[in-house]
Amino acid sequence: MSNVANSLIDDLVDDLSPVRxxxxxxxxxxxxxxxxxxxxxxxxxxxxxxxxxMGMADEMFFLRSGVLLMLGIATAYSAVNLARPGVxxxxxxxxxxxxxxxxxxxxxxxxxxxxxxxxxxxxxxxGLRCLTVSGMSAFVIGSGLTLWLxxxxxxxxxxxxxxVGIASGALGAAAYNIFCPFxxxxxxxxxxxxxxxxxxxxGRIVIPxxxxx
Amino acid sequence: xxxxxxxxxxxxxxxxAGDKQCYSSLxxxxxxxxxxxxxxKINPAAIDDLVQETLISLHRKxxxxxxxxxFLPWLAAIGRYRWIDSLRKIYRHEHGELNEELVxxxxxxxxxxxxxxxxxxxxxxxxxxxxxxxVKIEGFSxxxxxxxxxxxxxxxxxxxxxxxxxxxxxxxxE
Numbered sequence: 001m002s003n004v005a006n007s008l009i010d011d012l013v014d015d016l017s018p019v020r021x022x023x024x025x026x027x028x029x030x031x032x033x034x035x036x037x038x039x040x041x042x043x044x045x046x047x048x049x050x051x052x053x054m055g056m057a058d059e060m061f062f063l064r065s066g067v068l069l070m071l072g073i074a075t076a077y078s079a080v081n082l083a084r085p086g087v088x089x090x091x092x093x094x095x096x097x098x099x100x101x102x103x104x105x106x107x108x109x110x111x112x113x114x115x116x117x118x119x120x121x122x123x124x125x126x127g128l129r130c131l132t133v134s135g136m137s138a139f140v141i142g143s144g145l146t147l148w149l150x151x152x153x154x155x156x157x158x159x160x161x162x163x164v165g166i167a168s169g170a171l172g173a174a175a176y177n178i179f180c181p182f183x184x185x186x187x188x189x190x191x192x193x194x195x196x197x198x199x200x201x202x203g204r205i206v207i208p209x210x211x212x213x
Numbered sequence: 214x215x216x217x218x219x220x221x222x223x224x225x226x227x228x229x230a231g232d233k234q235c236y237s238s239l240x241x242x243x244x245x246x247x248x249x250x251x252x253x254k255i256n257p258a259a260i261d262d263l264v265q266e267t268l269i270s271l272h273r274k275x276x277x278x279x280x281x282x283x284f285l286p287w288l289a290a291i292g293r294y295r296w297i298d299s300l301r302k303i304y305r306h307e308h309g310e311l312n313e314e315l316v317x318x319x320x321x322x323x324x325x326x327x328x329x330x331x332x333x334x335x336x337x338x339x340x341x342x343x344x345x346x347x348v349k350i351e352g353f354s355x356x357x358x359x360x361x362x363x364x365x366x367x368x369x370x371x372x373x374x375x376x377x378x379x380x381x382x383x384x385x386x387e
Contacts, residue, residue, distance in 0.1 A: 086290030
């Protein structure tokens with residue numbers, strides 16, 4: 001062994017301090033806490049949709065919430081597992097959650113081809129608010145997940161960027177979902193898909209630079 | 214002789230708890246293992262730097278080791294990440310840019326097989342693997358490689374670029 005290597009090893013040993021092994025549950029706790037914070041903020045500043053407040057939520061609310069939460073949880077779980085290299089499974093379950101979530105925009109697209117939706121069904125002004133609030137929530141959740149990932153050693157920064165982007169977009173949209181009063185498929189297919197898509201693209205572009213090591 | 218997997222795992226668990234003696238032994242064993250791992254995978258003159266960079270990464274990222282899993286797949290993943298990073302730096306330095314997708318991501322327990330660098334070289338076209346091996350691993354210049362392989366200098370550069378891109382895609386798909 002060279003003197004340089006010996007000297008480096010001595011320095012590293014001197015610098016050793018105990019560390020706690022990074023656990024994916026820590027990353028999931030960060031995502032869960034920030035999602036609840038986003039939900040609380042939406043409820044505080046915008047309110048809760050009337051049918052939910054009265055305990056009689058529309059069935060579409062449950063479908064939409066379930067799909068967004070499943071997509072968010074599955075992608076967040078895969079993302080936090082990337083923090084520990086060389087271990088674990090491939091965690092490709094998130095692909096199925098993504099395919100399931102794609103049923104909403106796909107159904108909206110097919111329905112649009114059969115019956116052209118009236119422009120008012122798309123509600124551009126409310127839709128932009130949906131995009132903005134979901135995006136802000138996604139930013140908060142994505143920032144927390146990115147900071148958590150920086151503690152680890154993700155060996156595939158690009159994949160981590162996609163996954164954190166999709167997860168934070170889906171969880172951010174799930175937070176706005178508790179206020180959004182609209183149930184029609186055209187609205188959901190457009191305005192609940194865009195935040196996830198935008199967040200995924202931003203995640204892919206921005207996050208790899210922040211988590212390289 | 215390099216210690217066996219169970220011993221290394223035990224040393225790493227102790228090191229995570231702050232045991233300096235175990236950590237010193239682990240780093241010595243890791244240094245030996247990495248030298249063998251990187252042999253014939255990069256220009257011999259660059260091995261010292263790469264081994265040292267990997268040891269520093271091992272130190273900085275030691276919390277990312279899962280004590281319930283084997284140690285060597287984790288070390289190999291760290292090593293491969295640093296190896297590809299070093300190729301990226303060399304390539305950027307020499308040619309301006311390298312596809313950002315070039316990453317290491319062995320997300321599998323069978324990492325010892327999957328992270329095999331020779332295996333990756335074996336999965337791309339022979340002409341590309343040949344020039345990558347000559348320039349990036351054996352340290353020949355572009356002109357020397359062109360003369361040895363019968364390819365023009367510009368074709369050597371194109372084949373290196375295409376080969377690294379293909380290797381990157383293969384890593385991503387695994």
